Amino acid sequence: MLRSCLLSGGDSRRMGRDKALLPHPSGGPWLERGLRRLASLGRPITLCSRHSSHLALAAGLAQPLGVPLDCFEEPPPSRGPLRALARLMHRHPDDAILLLMPVDMPWLETQSLRQLLEAADQHPHQFCLAHDGQRLQPLLGAYPNTATLRRDLEDWLALDHRRLHGWLDRQPVLPVRLEPSQLRNCNHPHDWPHDGPAARPDKAAGP
Template structure:
């Protein structure tokens, strides 16, 4: 078996400012109980993979304090968005690959994660990026941590470009069509209405 497949880990990105939402999205109540952050952890744990939560918010660590089976990492500045957080993770010196996801896709499920993992296993030397049938959802992806992924990311950030899609154009990737309903990205209050439908 490919060594990349053996060393797959999870990185949950939870460090955004939630400016458009007006309050911390990670701490919004989830319809299945808990808050978005803990509900996402509940969906990730059945995968049996090591989970790392990356956030700049100490309150997120406090919420997860009872979770002994995951690691919380306080993201250091500069805080320039999720691509900078990804670079922090890929630069940690660990080999293998990362299932990376944002905290603000509250409909994601264990089944959807497994579908993405199964697709990535067929081409483990590429980034596997979620696609909702209309467009890429780049914050949900499985990303190998070696070259050219880590080096191209560092080069792009050094140039001052923080767009995730620009980075994807620099690396080999394939899109993986997943159920669009599960990929709803909630960024502002009106998106909460769509979640309740």
């Protein structure tokens, strides 16, 4: 069984405000758009976040999404996507593949997600990860979830390794070439021209 997982636990320091709650031109915040993109695949979804505002927003969308939604509040300490992946793998041991997607790829379309699923169907024992033609984008990809991999990842984390790329160097990775424009991350205000002044909060009220 495959489960979709939306990663939304970052601090958005470079953006200066919570990226997951930025308004998207298609309607709703980025978080809602990400959940709806994953829901279009018809698979169960887990939202992984340590932000109560994200979890509350997702809970209100659970019924309209039309697929089972698990809102997972990631406990401290927060140590990046590698620790989040380990927690998701242990939370869903019966799901053979976890499709990871970050909340900060607001241009991503469903077809790219389907391409990753097709690659995973054909290569179930490989890490089918998005590639933009220049480098891997490992926060978007289909990850096998086996007991052996869970143990290997825990051993890796126990050595205080935190880089996702470092662990992936030990794994059978299959790059899946996707449309580069859909894989752009938004990390700074100038990366997101759709967020006009009217949508910006008061400086005093900002995070």
